[in-house]
Amino acid sequence: MKNYFKSSVGNILLPLFFPDATQSVVKTLDSLDIEATSTPGVLVNTYHLYRELGNTIFEKFDGIREFMGWKGAVISDSGGFQIMSIIKSKSGKGKVSDVGIAIHTSKNKKILLTPEKSIGYQLLLRTDLVVVLDDFTPMSATYEEAKESVERTISWAIRCKKYFDEHTTKDYKPYIIGVVQGGKYLDLRKYCCEELVKIGFDGLGYGGWPINESGKFDYEIAELIATNSPKSCLLYGLGIGKPDEIVKLVKMGYRIFDCVLPTRDARHKRLYVYTAKSIDEINLDSDKFYRYYVPDKQMYFADKNPISSACDCLLCKHYSRSYLAHLFRIGDMSALRLSTIHNLRFYSILMEKLQYNYLHGK
């Protein structure tokens, strides 16, 4: 199978951002909308898709790309993050063991996600980059707990890689990346990193929760992973992040990012706008190169200006602040769509700037 990830992007080493289409849809958008924002690819989630669709759908479709009518690249996440968000949250029902993750879904059935099943399903989805099943280390983990999750992450990674090697051919061999866990413990992070490198992945992901206990982004761990992985290693910031965080991580060598922020924020009335007057004038080195725009403020009710003059998205090119405020006020879903389109274009402009800087050695 043709590797859309490579072909759509051209050069894999360029910095890329993938919005999250967890359930094979970027909420409120269709695939043509996504394409129109110059977004190179999306991320889908193994756990959610397996739970909703099972295996049989993909006997009729040639992977997730055909199913969702999407021409761009696709990353699949393993479902490891769901350990945290479902099982380890207070109401979630499920269990993590060395075998895998057992989750009771709301549909009254139990799903057992093993490293092998996770990779198997991702291969069935025919995605361009697969992520190993990992055991999420929560931010509150003690050293012992963190160590246990690191050991489990490593042994699962070995199983994932073995299964991957046995079930891929040169016709279809996506990228596969390992995920570095270990919480806030630097020695565990380093150890996890080194062990994963030995297994021989195409890349490594900054896993866990990247925000430290004081609410700041943990750049120290990001740096540690970057410096402890080989030059050829594809670095992936899982679930990262804010625009300024992405800029900093690209400088460290990270190349791939996915995050819910632009799409969720859009639905929650937070739009990203560059402080520059035009796209050409955007300076990512400036302290505050962007700010938030809250679209339904009273002050915008009669404002005929576009949301941002440094944007060329559907919203900014065709509609006023006044009209968007109106759409939000009456609760029309087009407000969410237009805002999501805008935020995705904001991110794709960001990545285009970073790609340009990278190609020109900046």
Place this chain on the structure above:
RNA sequence: GCUGGGAUGGCGGAGUGGACAAUCGCAACAGUCUGUAAAACUGUCGCCCGAACGGGCUACCUAGGUUCGAAUCCUGGUCCCAGCA
């Protein structure tokens, strides 16, 4: 004109003698969101001082009255609604 019902904070709408500066919803304002159980959630919301506990002031159409105490009871007035002439 008669009879009945009603007038509450930006709006809607509870309360019907003390626990009322007044439930709740909307609006407004401030904030949160990072491999999406999130088109969600949190806070403020009469005025003044205070970070906060709290304190002071003015308030439930209006003018009086009853009462230790009234948005709540009584009387007059103004306006609104329904039915009848």
